[in-house]
Amino acid sequence: MRGRSLRxxxxxxxxxxxxxxxxxxAAGRDLGDDCALLSVGGRxxxxxIDLSLxxxxxxxxxxxxxxxxxxxxxxxxxxxxxxxxxxxxxxxSLGVPGNPKGLxxxxxxxxxxxxxxxxxxxxxxxxxxxxxxxxxxGGDLVRSPRYLVDVCVxxxxxxxxxxxxxxxxxxxxxxxxxxxxxxxxxxxxxGRGRRGGRLAPASRRRFARPVPxxxxxxxxxxxxxxxxxxxxxxxxxxAGHLAAASGVGVAIELERVPCWPGVTPFAAVRxxxxxxxxxxxxxxxxxxxxxxxxxxxxxxxxRIGACIAGRGVRVTYDGRPITPPPGFDHFRAx
Amino acid sequence: MRGRSLRxxxxxxxxxxxxxxxxxxAAGRDLGDDCALLSVGGRxxxxxIDLSLxxxxxxxxxxxxxxxxxxxxxxxxxxxxxxxxxxxxxxxSLGVPGNPKGLxxxxxxxxxxxxxxxxxxxxxxxxxxxxxxxxxxGGDLVRSPRYLVDVCVxxxxxxxxxxxxxxxxxxxxxxxxxxxxxxxxxxxxxGRGRRGGRLAPASRRRFARPVPxxxxxxxxxxxxxxxxxxxxxxxxxxAGHLAAASGVGVAIELERVPCWPGVTPFAAVRxxxxxxxxxxxxxxxxxxxxxxxxxxxxxxxxRIGACIAGRGVRVTYDGRPITPPPGFDHFRAx
Numbered sequence: 001m002r003g004r005s006l007r008x009x010x011x012x013x014x015x016x017x018x019x020x021x022x023x024x025x026a027a028g029r030d031l032g033d034d035c036a037l038l039s040v041g042g043r044x045x046x047x048x049i050d051l052s053l054x055x056x057x058x059x060x061x062x063x064x065x066x067x068x069x070x071x072x073x074x075x076x077x078x079x080x081x082x083x084x085x086x087x088x089x090x091x092x093s094l095g096v097p098g099n100p101k102g103l104x105x106x107x108x109x110x111x112x113x114x115x116x117x118x119x120x121x122x123x124x125x126x127x128x129x130x131x132x133x134x135x136x137x138g139g140d141l142v143r144s145p146r147y148l149v150d151v152c153v154x155x156x157x158x159x160x161x162x163x164x165x166x167x168x169x170x171x172x173x174x175x176x177x178x179x180x181x182x183x184x185x186x187x188x189x190x191g192r193g194r195r196g197g198r199l200a201p202a203s204r205r206r207f208a209r210p211v212p213x214x215x216x217x218x219x220x221x222x223x224x225x226x227x228x229x230x231x232x233x234x235x236x237x238x239a240g241h242l243a244a245a246s247g248v249g250v251a252i253e254l255e256r257v258p259c260w261p262g263v264t265p266f267a268a269v270r271x272x273x274x275x276x277x278x279x280x281x282x283x284x285x286x287x288x289x290x291x292x293x294x295x296x297x298x299x300x301x302x303r304i305g306a307c308i309a310g311r312g313v314r315v316t317y318d319g320r321p322i323t324p325p326p327g328f329d330h331f332r333a334x
Numbered sequence: 335m336r337g338r339s340l341r342x343x344x345x346x347x348x349x350x351x352x353x354x355x356x357x358x359x360a361a362g363r364d365l366g367d368d369c370a371l372l373s374v375g376g377r378x379x380x381x382x383i384d385l386s387l388x389x390x391x392x393x394x395x396x397x398x399x400x401x402x403x404x405x406x407x408x409x410x411x412x413x414x415x416x417x418x419x420x421x422x423x424x425x426x427s428l429g430v431p432g433n434p435k436g437l438x439x440x441x442x443x444x445x446x447x448x449x450x451x452x453x454x455x456x457x458x459x460x461x462x463x464x465x466x467x468x469x470x471x472g473g474d475l476v477r478s479p480r481y482l483v484d485v486c487v488x489x490x491x492x493x494x495x496x497x498x499x500x501x502x503x504x505x506x507x508x509x510x511x512x513x514x515x516x517x518x519x520x521x522x523x524x525g526r527g528r529r530g531g532r533l534a535p536a537s538r539r540r541f542a543r544p545v546p547x548x549x550x551x552x553x554x555x556x557x558x559x560x561x562x563x564x565x566x567x568x569x570x571x572x573a574g575h576l577a578a579a580s581g582v583g584v585a586i587e588l589e590r591v592p593c594w595p596g597v598t599p600f601a602a603v604r605x606x607x608x609x610x611x612x613x614x615x616x617x618x619x620x621x622x623x624x625x626x627x628x629x630x631x632x633x634x635x636x637r638i639g640a641c642i643a644g645r646g647v648r649v650t651y652d653g654r655p656i657t658p659p660p661g662f663d664h665f666r667a668x
Contacts, residue, residue, distance in 0.1 A: 036471035038422060040490065041375025049486055051427035051474045088372060093385035093427075093484045137370035140385045146479070150427045152383055152486040156374065 033163050033245070034079040034230060035155075046157045048079035054147040062188045065117050065147075067208040069124025072149035075232070077132055077212035078275040082230040083162075084221025085155035087134035087214060092125050092151050094118055095144025121149060132214045159221050166227035166246035166280035170307040173290070175216050175277045175299050178235055179263030180206035182271030206260070210275040216297045220279050223289065227280040235269040235304075236325050238278055240313045246280070249310035252325075254317040258302040265317070269326050280307050367496050367579070368413040368564060369489075380491045382413035388481040396522045399451050399481075401542040403458025406483035409566070411466055411546035412609040416564040417496075418555025419489035421468035421548060426459050426485050428452055429478025455483060466548045493555050500561035500580035500614035504641040507624070509550050509611045509633050512569055513597030514540035516605030540594070544609040550631045554613050557623065561614040569603040569638075570659050572612055574647045580614070583644035586659075588651040592636040599651070603660050614641050 035046040052058060052072035063071065073090060080087050096118045118141055126136050134153070184207030187199040213230070220228060229242045235257065243250040252269070259268045281289075290301040308314075315325040369380040386392060386406035397405065407424060414421050430452045452475055460470050468487070518541035521533040547564070554562060563576045569591065577584040586603070593602045615623075624635040642648075649659040 036423070036425065038471065038488065040379060040422070041377035043375035045374060045379075045488075047425060047471060047486075047488070049425040049427050049472060049474050049484075051429065051476045051484065053429065053476055053478055056476055056478070088374070089370070091370065091381060091383040091486055093383050095385065095387065095482075137372065137381060138383060140383050140484075142385050142387055142390055144387055144390070148429075148482070150383075150385065150474075150484045152381075152425060154372065154379075154381070 034082040035085065035160070037157070037160055044157045044160055046080055046083045046085035046155045046160060047152065048076055049150065049152040050076035050079065051150045052148065060147065063208050065120035066124035068147065069121035069149060070128045070209050073125045073128035073151050074210045074212045074275065075273070076151035076153040077128065077134070077214065078210070078230040078232070080153050080155040081213040081217035082228050082277055083155070083157050083160050084217045084225060084228065085157035085160065086218060087132045087153060087155045089135050089137035090125065090129050090151055090153050091137050092122070092139040092149065094121060094139060094141045095146065095148035096141065097145065097147065098143030125151070132212060157221070161221050161225045161228040163227050163229050163242050163245035166242060166248050166307045168248055168307055168309045169283045170226055170280040171283060171285055171303050172239070172250060172252065172305040172307060173279050173281055173301050173303050174235065174258065175213055175301055177258045177260045177300065178231065178274050178276060179268035179271045180260035181210070181273050182267060183260060183263055210273070212275060213277050216277055216293070216299055219293060219296050220277065220281070223285065224282055225279050226282065229278050231274040231276045231278055232272060234272045235278060236313060236315065242278060242280065243311060243313055246307070247311070249308040249312055249314065250305060251308050251314045251316070252305040254315055254322060256302060256304045258300055266326050368416040369419065369494070371491070371494055378491045378494055380414055380417045380419035380489045380494060381486065382410055383484065383486045384410035384413065385484045386482065394481065397542055399454035400458035402481065403455035403483060404462040404543050407459045407462035407485050408544045408546045408609065409607070410485035410487045411462065411468070411548065412544070412564040412566070414487050414489040415547040415551035416562050416611055417489070417491050417494050418551045418559065418562065419491035419494065420552060421466045421487060421489045423469050423471035424459065424463050424485055424487050425471050426456070426473040426483065428455060428473060428475045429480065429482035430475065431479065431481065432477035459485070466546060491555070495555050495559045495562040497561050497563050497576050497579035500576060500582050500641045502582055502641055502643045503617045504560055504614040505617060505619055505637050506573070506584060506586065506639040506641060507613050507615055507635050507637050508569065508592065509547055509635055511592045511594045511634065512565065512608050512610060513602035513605045514594035515544070515607045516601055517594060517597055544607070546609060547611050550611055550627070550633055553627060553630050554611065554615070557619065558616055559613050560616060563612050565608040565610045565612055566606060568606045569612060570647060570649065576612060576614065577645060577647060580641070581645070583642040583646055583648065584639065585642050585648045585650070586639040588649055588656060590636060590638045592634055600660050
């Protein structure tokens with residue numbers, strides 16, 4: 001088995017990505033999947049790479065360096081979760097601003113303890129990896145004008161779940177509650193997230209220390225998930241990716257969307273970088289199964305709609321169509 | 335089997351890297367190896383990641399975008415070569431300057447053919463991967479103030495060769511001829527490498543399109559290589575890494591070092607980013623074996639010294655010690 005992955009760029013970059021893969025002689029339905037798949041020794045390896053740049057994906061005045069490392073790693077691990085894979089390890093390339101300002105030399109660093117920026121970021125990387133049983137296998141470290149953290153994750157999938165397996169009639173389910181990351185982002189943008197600000201700790205944590213839904217992804221894969229994607233572009237946008245890859249339509253009932261406290265369903269479906277899972281389950285999967293999921297993972301699993309014949313995403317609120325469907329304003333720190 | 339890799343930083347960054355891995359709870363002799371090793375389904379996966387930044391590792395006025403992609407990929411694949419591994423695939427994170435200047439939008443790009451910067455870089459990545467039978471498995475693409483190419487390579491090693499297996503009495507051998515990359519770099523720095531300049535095409539190619547020594551590494555692994563490293567920091571520096579990892583000393587006879595035309599042995603052992611292999615072979619490996627290597631790979635294999643009891647690198651020229659041993663001025667484009 002060999003499947004390719006390429007992260008869908010932000011905004012209207014799909015054409016560009018298709019051109020790139022066309023130039024490489026690669027194409028096909030798996031183009032935009034969460035992970036690449038590679039058969040090694042009779043097992044299926046799931047691999048993904050995820051680049052986080054200062055000024056694009058994070059700001060150093062919003063997050064501690066340790067949180068920057070955690071967040072970049074959790075985002076990459078979320079791709080393994082969406083594949084139903086079990087993480088093995090991570091490799092990390094780090095760009096860190098150089099001396100004289102950013103980076104203590106060896107001697108100064110020993111005096112200051114393990115306080116160098118690279119060490120702080122890697123402590124977050126290591127903590128995120130350990131939280132899902134993975135280890136840090138290797139890395140590269142380069143001086144760079146701005147911080148950058150590029151994380152490559154490797155896992156094994158017994159039954160990999162692609163984006164492309166949904167069929168009309170499948171139920172559409174989502175883990176957790178949506179909107180917390182967007183709430184935190186809005187507060188940070190408004191300057192309310194810093195020390196002494198009005199950002200609730202739980203919301204801040206949701207943004208700064210997202211939890212990759214590894215156990216949830218594995219549980220859903222074992223229970224016959226047909227298609228799965230992690231919510232990084234917002235529920236509405238990612239539902240569109242799943243629908244396109246599967247060649248189906250998706251109908252979302254907005255009033256069913258599980259929302260973070262204080263967030264409306266309209267905001268919840270636009271909130272990106274939530275790192276919850278959107279999954280198409282066979283029709284027979286029902287409320288009792290969702291309860292079993294809750295007992296196994298401690299998370300709610302909510303049916304928010306269904307896969308239907310056709311294409312695209314249709315959103316209703318109490319039966320009335322919402323046109324156009326709520327989209328996603330992607331986080332741009334700049 | 336689980337081995338870790340962390341690229342040794344440029345200059346005096348070893349303490350920093352040790353602190354990072356100490357913070358992760360990881361340590362051991364394999365710390366600085368070329369690849370991380372991971373056992374999957376009874377096979378040994380070799381993995382490495384290698385970050386190339388504009389202004390640090392390359393300049394866009396020295397290299398075409400396609401060459402930048404090739405070079406970054408070849409550098410990462412060279413780590414697999416030094417492990418004796420067979421490449422499977424690569425994943426690439428790309429940072430590309432954004433609109434309005436750097437990156438055509440979908441429509442403008444279609445009009446211009448596949449000429450977008452990201453496509454050009456990926457064409458080089460794809461060509462380098464194909465040249466060793468690997469495929470591009472996936473990637474990430476982000477707008478960035480400067481170009482960056484981070485390449486994660488995956489391979490399988492039947493008999494992985496670490497840096498740490500050399501023993502006193504082993505012969506020390508090197509593939510190819512050294513100094514061509516340094517020659518090109520000096521010319522580029524002096525402004526002689528651009529169109530109409532005086533840089534010989536073969537030297538320029540050596541810098542712009544290095545060839546990862548995959549077949550050579552596999553051949554040497556099969557023939558019992560005890561320790562192997564690719565020459566990225568210069569022969570003298572990398573010999574020091576191999577000696578330290580193996581707990582041996584290394585004696586190099588400078589007059590034996592195979593030099594690129596027009597390069598002195600003193601310059602050849604300082605030249606970095608050569609991507610040839612330095613290998614410790616058992617004492618019984620001799621000239622007839624080197625000839626067989628040449629027939630198999632088309633490359634010279636030259637005995638330049640031996641591993642000895644003790645530690646560090648000793649360099650002689652016609653029997654006289656060179657003190658201090660010639661070091662390596664690492665390429666800094668800035």
